[in-house]
Amino acid sequence: MNEKMIFNSEARGGAQRPDYRAEIAGLLRGDLTPKPLKERILSYHENDIAAALELLSREERRRLYGILDAASLAGVLAYSGRLDEYMEELSVRKQVDVLSLLEAATAAECLQRMEKGRRNTLTELMDKEVREEILLLSSFDEDEIGSKMSTNFISIPAGSTVRQAMRTLIGQAEEHDNISTLYVVGEDEVLVGAIELKKLIIAREHTALEDITRTSYPYVYAGEPVDECLERVKDYSEDSIPVLDGENRLRGVLTSQELARLLDDVLGEDYARLAGLSAEEDLQEPLKRSIGKRLPWLVILLGLGLLVSSVVGLFEPVVAQLAVVVSFQSLILDMSGNVGTQSLAVTIRVLMDEQVSRGQKRFLVRKEARVGLVNGLILGGLSTALVGAYLVVFKGQAPVFAFSVSLCTGLALLASIVLSSLSGTVIPILFKRLNVDPAVASGPLITTVNDLIAVVSFYGLVWVFLINLLGF
Secondary structure (H helix, E strand, C coil): CCHHHHHHHHHHHCCCCCCHHHHHHHHHCCCCCHHHHHHHHCCCCHHHHHHHHHHCCHHHHHHHHHHCCHHHHHHHHCCCCCHHHHHCCCCHHHHHHHHHHCCHHHHHHHHHCCCHHHHHHHHHHCCHHHHHHHHHHHCCCCCEHHHHCECCCEEEECCCEHHHHHHHHHHHHCCCCCCCEEEEECCCCEEEEEEEHHHHHHCCCCCEHHHCCECCCCCEECCCEHHHHHHHHCCCCCCEEEEECCCCEEEEEEEHHHHHHHHHHHHHHHHHHHCCCCCCCCCCCCHHHHHHHHHHHHHHHHHHHHHHHHHHHHCHHHHHHCHHHHHHHHHHHHHHHHHHHHHHHHHHHHHCCCCCCHHHHHHHHHHHHHHHHHHHHHHHHHHHHHHHHHHHHCCCCCHHHHHHHHHHHHHHHHHHHHHHHHHHHHHHHHHHHCCCCHHHCCHHHHHHHHHHHHHHHHHHHHHHHHHHHCCC
């Protein structure tokens, strides 16, 4: 951003950020001729220009497409969350030019979502080198890390001197600007190691490259699943991670930006599963797809809900004999679900660490059981006192009967809290052992299981304690 814009933004609102989207939209709705309009638009950051697209009509966006060259437009659309929609508004020639200038992984993903005939037409019009890069990335399945890699990297032949390496860097930098880390490869493109640009710059020109090459460096294979790769490399602070083929040849890199995006996607999917969805949704998603993600879990939960209802039906004679106990059913169910969800959240967080041992898992189960026991004793005691007082004061029940019911409620609460703590811990651990994503042990599933535990605990104690032992 130029100095004038910075000064004006400070004068307009001090610490308050100007509405760049509205400013850009206003420029495009004005009467500036193409050259000054382009200069004014490009004085803003590409991210702000991309955000402004949402405020514009289709015709206004086409005016922007007309004044921007393909390189500038590719930089803008790379920040957009609606790339597919905006690509359809471009001419075929400009679609080809923009796709050729986008990161190959982004272009491949965009093409993959297109109708087959349109995809083939655009691919055939691309330069051979760009087409080969995109076809390479498209050859991997969506859940393989190779489909996410970038071919924007610098490779230097092993055995070079520092002077030769600098010449190679300068020669490749025109096409590849990801130069913070340089990768050293053998004659057959097999990865040897990596060099930080800073070390190359300060090294003496006749220094052997192997003296400044790091041969201990993280890497992944292109055919590996995304989730497994992320677990291995997420703790490294490198700005890029090399991606190798089955012959250990360097084929691409995972940039730090792409790693951050993938981690965000994985966390989003886990959060979706915790909400009882089969995958993450977004605002623009079609109705049919959203239903498809939600319905499978809802069908499973419906079955479990029917099981809970049938168990309640088994205790119908208990309810008929002591109708007052129904008033406290929701208390037991709600607390049981809350405790189970808390334990589930703690367990999922622990299981995200692939290095957690069996001993640590057993310790977690014991810890959650102890936490559940202490919480259950405290909450059970409080509910015994409060429920008993409520029945005596507000319902006019005899103290013996009132506190018998409240004691039964307190014991049921204690039992359900302890058992819910255990289920919220043991179920995801069991899923993990069966190689099922533990996030599948979602909040709704745990809540339904804990409802079953609470119902059996509560009505079972009422039947044994109040009816059979005390004869109420």
